[in-house]
Amino acid sequence: MLETLIRTLERQSHLSDWKIKEIRQTGDELFLIGKNVDMTRSKDVVNLEVTFYVDFEQEGKKFKGSSTIKINPGMTEAEIDKACKNGIYNSQFVKNVYYPIVDPLMIKPTKKTTAESHKAIPIDLIAKEIYSIDPRFISMLNSVEIFSILEMKTIINSKGLHVSNVKPKVYLEIITNAKGLTEEIELYDEFTFSSYAEGDVAKLIMKMAQNTAERARAIHTPNLGKFNLILAGTSVVNFLEYYLIKSSARAYYEKTSAFVPGDSVQGKEIQKDKISLWLEPSLAGSSYSCPFDNDGYPLQKLKIIDNSSLIRYWGDIRFSHYVESYPPTGSVANFFVEAGSHPETELKKEPYLEVVSFSDFQMDSITGDFGGEIRLGFYFNGLETAPVTKGSIVGNILEAQNSLVLSKETQSIKNYAGPNSLLLQNIMVAGI
Amino acid sequence: MVVKPSPFLKDSHPILKQLVADLSQKYSYVSILGTDVSGTSYSVRTTNISITDSSWNERGFVLRIFNGIQYYEYSFNQLNEENYEKMKTKIIFSMESLQQSVQKINRDMNRYSLLPEDPLIENWQGSVEKSLEDFTPDQIIQKLTVIKNKIHQVSPKVINAGASFQVVNVSKIFVSPQRNLSQTYTWSEGFIFSYVKDLDKVRIASRVFSGLKGFEIVDEMDCQTTNVVEEAISLLSADKIQPGEYDVICSPDVVGLIAHEAFGHGVEMDMFVKNRAKAQEYIEKPVASTLVEMHDGAKSANHVSSYWFDDEGTLASDTVVIEKGILKTGISDVLSSLFLNKTPTGNGKRESFERKAYTRMTNTFFSKGTDTLEAMICSIEYGYLLEQPQSGMEDPKNWGIQCIVSFGREIVKGKITGKLVAPIYLTGYVPDLLSAVSMVSTDFHLEGTGACGKGHKEFVKVSAGGPYIKTKARLS
Numbered sequence: 014m015l016e017t018l019i020r021t022l023e024r025q026s027h028l029s030d031w032k033i034k035e036i037r038q039t040g041d042e043l044f045l046i047g048k049n050v051d052m053t054r055s056k057d058v059v060n061l062e063v064t065f066y067v068d069f070e071q072e073g074k075k076f077k078g079s080s081t082i083k084i085n086p087g088m089t090e091a092e093i094d095k096a097c098k099n100g101i102y103n104s105q106f107v108k109n110v111y112y113p114i115v116d117p118l119m120i121k122p123t124k125k126t127t128a129e130s131h132k133a134i135p136i137d138l139i140a141k142e143i144y145s146i147d148p149r150f151i152s153m154l155n156s157v158e159i160f161s162i163l164e165m166k167t168i169i170n171s172k173g174l175h176v177s178n179v180k181p182k183v184y185l186e187i188i189t190n191a192k193g194l195t196e197e198i199e200l201y202d203e204f205t206f207s208s209y210a211e212g213d214v215a216k217l218i219m220k221m222a223q224n225t226a227e228r229a230r231a232i233h234t235p236n237l238g239k240f241n242l243i244l245a246g247t248s249v250v251n252f253l254e255y256y257l258i259k260s261s262a263r264a265y266y267e268k269t270s271a272f273v274p275g276d277s278v279q280g281k282e283i284q285k286d287k288i289s290l291w292l293e294p295s296l297a298g299s300s301y302s303c304p305f306d307n308d309g310y311p312l313q314k315l316k317i318i319d320n321s322s323l324i325r326y327w328g329d330i331r332f333s334h335y336v337e338s339y340p341p342t343g344s345v346a347n348f349f350v351e352a353g354s355h356p357e358t359e360l361k362k363e364p365y366l367e368v369v370s371f372s373d374f375q376m377d378s379i380t381g382d383f384g385g386e387i388r389l390g391f392y393f394n395g396l397e398t399a400p401v402t403k404g405s406i407v408g409n410i411l412e413a414q415n416s417l418v419l420s421k422e423t424q425s426i427k428n429y430a431g432p433n434s435l436l437l438q439n440i441m442v443a444g445i
Numbered sequence: 446m447v448v449k450p451s452p453f454l455k456d457s458h459p460i461l462k463q464l465v466a467d468l469s470q471k472y473s474y475v476s477i478l479g480t481d482v483s484g485t486s487y488s489v490r491t492t493n494i495s496i497t498d499s500s501w502n503e504r505g506f507v508l509r510i511f512n513g514i515q516y517y518e519y520s521f522n523q524l525n526e527e528n529y530e531k532m533k534t535k536i537i538f539s540m541e542s543l544q545q546s547v548q549k550i551n552r553d554m555n556r557y558s559l560l561p562e563d564p565l566i567e568n569w570q571g572s573v574e575k576s577l578e579d580f581t582p583d584q585i586i587q588k589l590t591v592i593k594n595k596i597h598q599v600s601p602k603v604i605n606a607g608a609s610f611q612v613v614n615v616s617k618i619f620v621s622p623q624r625n626l627s628q629t630y631t632w633s634e635g636f637i638f639s640y641v642k643d644l645d646k647v648r649i650a651s652r653v654f655s656g657l658k659g660f661e662i663v664d665e666m667d668c669q670t671t672n673v674v675e676e677a678i679s680l681l682s683a684d685k686i687q688p689g690e691y692d693v694i695c696s697p698d699v700v701g702l703i704a705h706e707a708f709g710h711g712v713e714m715d716m717f718v719k720n721r722a723k724a725q726e727y728i729e730k731p732v733a734s735t736l737v738e739m740h741d742g743a744k745s746a747n748h749v750s751s752y753w754f755d756d757e758g759t760l761a762s763d764t765v766v767i768e769k770g771i772l773k774t775g776i777s778d779v780l781s782s783l784f785l786n787k788t789p790t791g792n793g794k795r796e797s798f799e800r801k802a803y804t805r806m807t808n809t810f811f812s813k814g815t816d817t818l819e820a821m822i823c824s825i826e827y828g829y830l831l832e833q834p835q836s837g838m839e840d841p842k843n844w845g846i847q848c849i850v851s852f853g854r855e856i857v858k859g860k861i862t863g864k865l866v867a868p869i870y871l872t873g874y875v876p877d878l879l880s881a882v883s884m885v886s887t888d889f890h891l892e893g894t895g896a897c898g899k900g901h902k903e904f905v906k907v908s909a910g911g912p913y914i915k916t917k918a919r920l921s
Binding site: 049050085136137197199403407 | 453491504519520543546550582647835837
């Protein structure tokens with residue numbers, strides 16, 4: 014299929030360049046309800062995407078047109094040819110400022126094929142470990158979904174670039190229940206990883222089960238007004254991702270970011286911790302790790318923000334070209350934030366509300382508004398700590414970042430490694 | 446204009462029938478769903494133009510086999526006469542290998558019975574007013590560029606603007622020993638936005654458009670360019686709301702979000718199977734004001750989630766979920782119905798052929814009432830008119846709700862003052878929110894842009910909406 018597609022692309026006229034992205038996935042899925050297996054599934058699919066590039070000049074200015082289509086396996090050579098001609102035709106109506114595509118002569122590409130493993134993580138291994146935890150906690154498992162696939166991603170372009178990466182990926186969705194004060198309650202969480210070490214999954218489940226037990230005895234969040242807020246777990250990723258998004262060449266180019274290299278990203282009056290942020294393409298265990306981006310551009314670990322000062326913008330080859338001052342970094346999905354200097358015990362010296370689970374924490378990367386409904390939190394009134402639920406928190410990062418304190422303890426989840434928790438002051442806590 | 450069916454699915458039909466027939470010799474139930482979803486997305490922004498295939502595009506097959514205890518599925522997209530025997534062997538091998546792996550975890554299996562199916566052979570085709578085939582990409586990009594430029598012309602404060610549009614043709618076939626079904630229809634959606642800047646403050650406003658429509662939706666977008674800028678400029682001076690409980694009027698799109706999050710996800714019956722839904726204890730019990738009636742169904746409205754059969758070959762229906770405030774029933778996929786011994790409602794939907802079918806919403810809405818919006822505003826001493834939903838999250842087990850709304854218009858002594866508060870987090874306990882509904886307007890509007898997830902995945906197309914409603918809500 015790939016050979017037919019390349020052959021077809023090479024004989025097209027009016028085409029300046031092309032790029033193919035192929036993703037092959039094979040794997041199994043297991044759906045459990047309580048202690049029982051409810052369903053099994055398998056998949057074996059190939060997805061192919063082609064981008065056509067047409068360069069042209071108008072009034073002495075260079076432009077690049079492009080369009081992207083999906084090529085379906087099983088298409089005949091004549092069908093592929095028709096689809097390509099259609100894509101090239103569409104490209105001529107797209108008038109974007111010129112940018113180059115990845116040229117292996119200009120960069121040091123990654124090895125042709127890289128692999129973290131050539132096998133999917135056995136689904137029974139993960140399931141066995143889930144059900145190996147303390148039997149008292151097994152009864153709290155409401156349902157589990159396990160997706161374990163092996164993915165091969167390949168990028169090929171007309172400049173001679175050809176890179177592939179093979180990696181296993183696991184997605185886990187877990188729901189836990191516990192009898193509450195008046196009714197049964199649940200917690201929901203999801204986990205992604207690309208490597209397996211015995212004990213890791215059990216540790217995740219145990220922590221979730223403990224949190225579920227805490228939610229079961231939780232009281233309603235009181236009305237605290239403006240209060241010390243500690244974010245922990247996934248919401249820390251969403252919060253700190255604001256700085257990653259605002260540092261991108263694309264955000265700067267599209268005028269949705271006012272970040273300027275050399276300036277402080279946290280404003281002028283930082284009272285506590287300063288952020289240092291890295292792009293980390295090979296974050297251990299992350300399903301998002303890959304040595305190249307969707308253009309095939311080779312990725313490297315790189316510091317973007319140092320002690321709150323923006324070092325440079327990051328971006329794919331296109332938007333980096335638009336911003337000009339900095340060479341491309343490629344588009345990196347993982348990021349790493351350096352740990353703070355304060356242990357979590359210090360963050361918890363004064364009265365606080367720590368939220369470990371939200372219904373859906375949201376951070377608006379344009380306005381900096383953030384907030385969410387509390388599923389599980391811990392309220393310390395200066396004397397004792399109680400689990401709380403319901404109510405909500407609302408804040409704005411521009412007003413809150415002066416007082417930001419990052420924990421010394423770290424976590425690694427999804428596309429992030431960095432502080433386990435962070436403290437913000439004067440955040441509105443609306444209780445019941 | 447009638448939407449044309451997929452030639453790919455027509456050509457694939459004989460080989461799919463053969464595969465079902467061959468596997469039926471060994472297994473008591475075999476069915477296959479074939480999908481060919483194709484669309485193009487056009488976008489013009491201040492800084493960028495793009496034409497890409499729609500992210501909803503998919504083409505492939507999912508096979509379902511009953512092994513005597515459970516239903517196994519295999520998703521694939523490479524099948525032809527040359528690899529037919531190899532694929533058939535591979536599917537059986539994959540199923541048996543996975544069964545062996547599952548045995549190693551030493552768990553009991555939920556037992557299912559054989560799916561009953563009535564014989565049915567049917568073909569359905571939808572239609573649109575303006576087919577995309579009548580327009581060149583050049584014309585579409587030009588039209589979107591005009592809209593983008595009009596947004597810029599409204600105010601010098603606009604720093605980025607855009608208009609995007611996509612039209613998607615959905616073709617599906619379902620083949621089992623008893624059934625041969627095919628359907629084709631088109632939906633489209635549009636989006637316009639403006640970013641405005643004043644000093645360091647940037648705010649965004651947007652409008653969405655959707656329906657079982659073709660290019661005609663772009664004309665609707667053209668009419669909203671001024672509103673999208675004026676609203677963004679108003680947001681520059683919006684205040685934060687003082688947290689508390691208020692009298693509120695929710696606009697039809699906010700009502701849609703509430704219906705969707707409150708008793709949409711809450712009555713998905715695969716949640717009943719998992720004992721994750723509080724709703725199952727409340728069937729035939731009051732959960733809302735007597736003014737509240739709620740529907741869900743692919744046949745309950747003509748919108749982006751209207752189809753003739755779902756992704757499991759079950760015919761579409763119109764389900765009355767709440768009637769006069771009483772919770773009547775849930776919605777279900779076919780396997781949940783089988784497990785619970787209920788009649789399936791045609792709500793088995795997949796993100797694509799690559800994914801499992803779950804119970805999913807279709808067109809979910811509150812029915813209209815008898816009040817006017819003016820009378821509703823007049824009835825409020827102090828409160829807010831909530832507009833422009835951003836996102837929501839369900840909690841079907843404990844009936845918590847979180848809806849993020851772009852802004853609220855202040856109402857004082859029966860009049861809108863012009864003051865805006867933003868953003869707004871509406872949270873609370875679903876029956877409290879719905880029991881407080883005291884007025885329902887005669888208006889009615891459905892919207893179906895974006896996608897609905899189950900948890901944080903499995904995104905499918907749905908619509909939601911209703912009239913304006915007046916209720917009491919906790920805002921922060």
